[in-house]
Amino acid sequence: MAAAERYLKPEVVNQIKRLDLRAQFIVRGFLHGLHASPFHGFSVEFSEHRKYTPGDDPKDIDWLVYAKTDKYYVKKFEAETNMTGYLVMDLSRSMGYTYRQELTKFDYAVCLAAALAYLMIHQQDPVGLLTFDRKLRASLAPRSRRSHLGDLLSLLARSKPEGETDIAASLVQVAALLKHASLVMVFSDLLGEPDAVLQSLYRLRHSGHDVIVFHILDEAEVRFPFGGMVELEDPEDHRRLAIDADGFRRDYLAELDAFRDRYRRECAQARIDYVPLDTSVQFDRALMEYLVNRAARG
């Protein structure tokens, strides 16, 4: 469980647990809000009895209790969410980048994915994993067993972000791959042609999937902290540009904002959740924030 140790650090787990214990409703809302359960009434765990009130479904009445007490009680069950989740991880070289943070974008994405996987498995939702660079690379079928988390994390730990990437084509492949409506969580820096990426996201959405896009950028990519003359090189296509960083910062940030804004706008239109993140943000906090927002909306 080296991978699990690496990514599921105790403090993170605690954080997630806290989230779990302290805010049951959030968890429920998180998954509930994402989708309406297609398999209504398939109960797993008994939760509590409650007095029948007119309007309750008569089939929920616990006749055994009625036989014993001569009173109508309704059985309440812990709602079971049987939504299949897919973690879709970008393995592009650029994801392996960090300028001065502890975590690369990829590490950050993995931590985030691990937390979400833990959460879902804890809720007994099956979670699968897909990684891609120019196309799909590895896949792990969704399971909800606890031991599945270990498999998942070890696969993630084995993956190296070092290829070139084609986000759009890979997402199209994902869309084709998934048979049932699922929750697709995309972890990527989205450094591709936004038109094509958005098209592929739409396609996923149109296939009936719920889509969450975790747009992860390095802190340096968000702040542009460079100074003086710098020559910047794209790690994927090795293009170089020499610029005066101080004079460029304002332009760069404007451009980045426009880019994020476009995703935010267009995703909102397609009812895709767009979550911009950067590696300087504590990801648990980021996740929590997202979940709270989501619950509030859902």
Add this chain to the structure above:
Amino acid sequence: MTFVTPALLAGAALIAVPIVLHLIMRQKPKRLEFPALRFVAQRHETNQRRMRLRHLLLLLLRAGAIALLALALARPTLRWAGAMGSQEAPVAAVLVFDAAPRMQYRAENRTRLEAAAEFGLWLLGQLPANSEIGVLDTRLGPSAFEVDLGSARDRVRRLEAVAHSQPLTVVVEEALRLLAESDLASREVYVFTDLSRATWPDDEAARLRDRLAEVPGAAVYLIDVGVEQPSNYSLGELQLSAQVLSNRGTLAVETSLSRIGGAGEAGERTVELILFDGDGNEQRRSQQTVGLEAGQSERVEFRVGGLEVGTHQGEVRIAGQDALAEDDARYLTVEVQPPWRILVAAPEPADAFALYLTEALAPGVFRKRGQARFECDVTSLDQLPGRPLDDYAAVCLLDPGPLEPATWKRLADFASEGRGVAVFLGRNAAAVDSFNDAQAQAILPGPLLRQARRPDGDVYLAPADYQHPVTAAFRGQADAVPWTAFPVFRYWQLGDLAPGASVVAPFSDGAPALVERPVGDGRAVTLTTPVSDRPHRNPWNLLPVGEAWPFLILTNELAAYLVGSSEEQFNYTAGQTAALRLDPAQRRPRYTLSTPRGLKLPVTPDLDRNVLLVSATDEPGNFRAQAGGREGFDRGFSVNLDPRQTELRRIDEEHLRRLFGAFPFELARRRTELEGKQREARVGRELFTPLLLVLIIVLGAEHLVSNRFYKA
């Protein structure tokens, strides 16, 4: 421009360093991996252009900083014409002192003139050795460079106020002329002034500018020794109703009391009229208390009657003291005579014909009270030849008929002794030949031609100007005199006027009406229309009829002119030559003149012209000329300052700039100020400090710009 260390200019070659750095040795950029390069690429083009511009700016700033540093270290000095590059080189300097009476204004316990002299002595000590030095004041005598520094110091120490002071513009012109004589290249004029408006008259400005243009390179320093906000009371010019009056008349003395400065303080001053009796004792005859705000001026008038025959001197003065004493007193001299006797000759019945004139000159009411200025005796024209004339000051002929040539001759002799003859031509002059013969023409101003008839009544007396003593009384209300209400229907047209004759007042159609001509020491006046016609007998004019106050004034002034009372002058402005007429019968070889300071000077009369001339009228006050003891000659005159000499209003620097035009001048109040300006003019201006300042600004800008670009 010159440099103290020109070798250091070579340092400017170091400009090459940033340029080479910029062109060749560009900073090697740090290579960094950066995945989000797409965002950079999109703006790269426009950003690059802007950057290049900024880099160029930075390069310029750095190169500029190096160049400035090299330039500043070379210590450049700006030079202009006259600047010798040294403080020690001898200069030609003229010190001009304003010595007007207003420089006696006392502040901080010294007069402005003392302050100027003190400053001037200090300045003389500062001048380089072997300088040529001139000292001028506003007395404006002959000007020359002093022989040495010692004599220049003496000149300055001996400075004293000049009653008749020239405007400074004139003296500065003279100073420039003196400077032009010097061979020294560096020429300086120092003007010690209180910046009074009166001493920098606008109308002299053009000439001053011309003169300044002729002496290029001359440095003009104005040293302001004045008080910025003077506070003073002053008396204006005295106006006397007459300088010669009869002992039955009243003397009116009018002046103005003005106040300048001292706003906020209660301003009340008493003005006194003092007359001196025969022993020289003061007698306060009248006084008035006047309250004044700052900047205000109020008229003050005194009336004195019952003066005895003789010369009376006095002064009008402000009681108390103020900063400038020179304008607190004005002096006056008048002569009082017995009433003048005038003989009026008219056709029979003489009394009836002469009535208008005699009533105008000596109204019955005044005669009864003994207040009439004139005593008129009436005689008929027929009796005129036999009438002795010696007792009379003037003779008036009313509408004379033909007279004997001997009578005309007698009248001419009478006039030439300094007395007056008036002829009022009328209908009796029809026999023009008698009037046009040689003897008559000695009195009349020109030949009689014909009678002009103007029955429509559209011709009247129309004095063109009011400069002549006869018409001067109308000057104040010239527009209000209703000449048109007194039409003239007939008058005598004159031929060409005799040499010396002049028209005192013409008719409205331009023909001469009142004409005078000098006869010997006296004068003859002719009116071409009579003043003796009755209104109901087809009169020649209506001059004396109805509300005839213009006629009244005109005849009185005419009579005063005829008897010579308006001719004599006893009140002069400082600098004018005073003239006292002598009685030909009692001439003496020497007279003693007492000056206001109590000096007694012998004066020799001009016996040819029967006059005592005094040109030393430099001090204001009362002068008295005497000869022959108590019963002998005793007359006097007064000298007053021109009110402009004590005018304290100041001009500002803006006004000075207008006066000097393009010519640069320096205005200084303190010694240090003057020293700085002198150094600048003589040595030129060291540019080290300003250059260093610019360098600091450039370096600051460079720092700012580079910091913005290359923040580490």
